[in-house]
Amino acid sequence: MTNFGKNIRKIRTVKKLSQSAFADLFKLKRASVGAYEEGRSEAKIDTVVEIAKYFSLSLEQLIVKELTVNEITHFDPIKATLKKAKNGNISYEIKLINLANAKNYIKNNSDSIFLNSLCTLSLPNINPDMISFEHSDNEMINGENGIFKGDLLVCKKVVDFKKELILDTVFVFVLKNEILVRRLVSFDSEIVVKSDVLEFSIHAFDVAEVIEIWAIEYIVTKKIASPLLNNRLNSIENKLEQLLQSTKKLPNAKKNS
Numbered sequence: 001m002t003n004f005g006k007n008i009r010k011i012r013t014v015k016k017l018s019q020s021a022f023a024d025l026f027k028l029k030r031a032s033v034g035a036y037e038e039g040r041s042e043a044k045i046d047t048v049v050e051i052a053k054y055f056s057l058s059l060e061q062l063i064v065k066e067l068t069v070n071e072i073t074h075f076d077p078i079k080a081t082l083k084k085a086k087n088g089n090i091s092y093e094i095k096l097i098n099l100a101n102a103k104n105y106i107k108n109n110s111d112s113i114f115l116n117s118l119c120t121l122s123l124p125n126i127n128p129d130m131i132s133f134e135h136s137d138n139e140m141i142n143g144e145n146g147i148f149k150g151d152l153l154v155c156k157k158v159v160d161f162k163k164e165l166i167l168d169t170v171f172v173f174v175l176k177n178e179i180l181v182r183r184l185v186s187f188d189s190e191i192v193v194k195s196d197v198l199e200f201s202i203h204a205f206d207v208a209e210v211i212e213i214w215a216i217e218y219i220v221t222k223k224i225a226s227p228l229l230n231n232r233l234n235s236i237e238n239k240l241e242q243l244l245q246s247t248k249k250l251p252n253a254k255k256n257s
Contacts, residue, residue, distance in 0.1 A: 002063045004048065009037040011055060014072045026050055092128040093120035094154070099134050102179050109174065109211060123154065130156050131214065133172050135181055139195035140170065146196055147181060151221045155214035161187065164215065172214040175205060 012022050019033045026047060035041035043051075052062045056074065061067060095118045097105045108114035121132050133153045140147040147153070147170070155172055158164045165171070165187055173180040173193065182193035185202060191210065194202045 002042075003066045004043065004063050005037045005039050007062055007067045008033070008051065010067055010069075011072055014069055025054065092126055092130075093122050094126060094128065094130045094132055095119075096121045096152070097131065097133045097179070099136055102134075102136070106174060106176065106179065106211065121152065121154075126154065126217075127156065130154055130217065132220075133179065133181070133214070136179070137181075139197050140181055140183075142196045147219060148221060151219050153181065153214075153216050154218050154220065156217050158213040158215050161213065165213070170216055172216065173205075173210060174212040174214070175209045176211060177209075 008022070011017075012019070017025075019037075020030045022028075023030045023033045028047065032041065032043075036043050048059065048062065051057075052059050055062075055072070057067075057071070061071060095115060098119065101118065104114065105118075131154075133155060135147050135149055135151045135153060138149050153172060158171070165184060167184055167186065170181065170183050171193075173182065173191070180193065180203070182195060182203065185192040185194050187207070190204050190206050192202060192204045
């Protein structure tokens with residue numbers, strides 16, 4: 001089974017096209033579009049090719065995988081940020097610690113030759129002493145929100161632990177064996193952190209293990225929320241609430257009759 005039907009429905013939603021408007025673009029019947037979306041019928045290959053070409057998608061994107069909003073809109077947040085930085089009045093280049101060089105950064109974080117060899121990220125209105133980390137896991141996700149794997153965390157170094165470490169705040173912890181992005185639970189002789197995914201346990205490590213701690217100033221994310229989806233969810237929640245309220249009134253109505 002392909003994802004073609006799901007994808008054209010999502011394309012319509014993002015592009016704000018009715019089934020009739022979508023059908024008119026490709027000289028189809030509105031009923032045919034409905035049948036594709038519900039999986040009751042498969043489109044001809046010529047139609048699939050035409051739709052993919054019109055929305056600048058590959059056949060693999062349209063048929064095999066489930067499209068994201070970013071893919072439909074061809075939006076790349078990282079490129080957009082870089083373009084904004086280029087056009088801004090003030091921009092700096094900051095070092096980028098990605099997944100490929102993270103282990104080397106742990107060993108060579110004070111080596112100027114290594115630091116100068118790193119890729120850089122240009123962003124507007126930032127401090128040149130900042131640094132960016134590529135997030136490596138999905139343990140800081142809370143529903144549709146949070147920090148996703150591949151997000152870039154633009155950070156400022158924590159100098160005074162006692163003054164700058166704030167409980168229940170997410171920090172980047174550079175330890176002797178790994179780089180962790182976690183929420184701070186407590187700190188004293190040891191630091192206790194946790195993920196935002198409930199099934200993962202709390203993690204504790206000695207202060208002596210800490211090489212650096214970085215405060216997250218902002219995030220360049222690849223995840224983009226769909227306002228249309230959020231609106232629909234809110235609408236469903238409201239209807240459920242109204243249904244529950246109506247159900248509660250039914251017994252009283254029967255007694256009065």
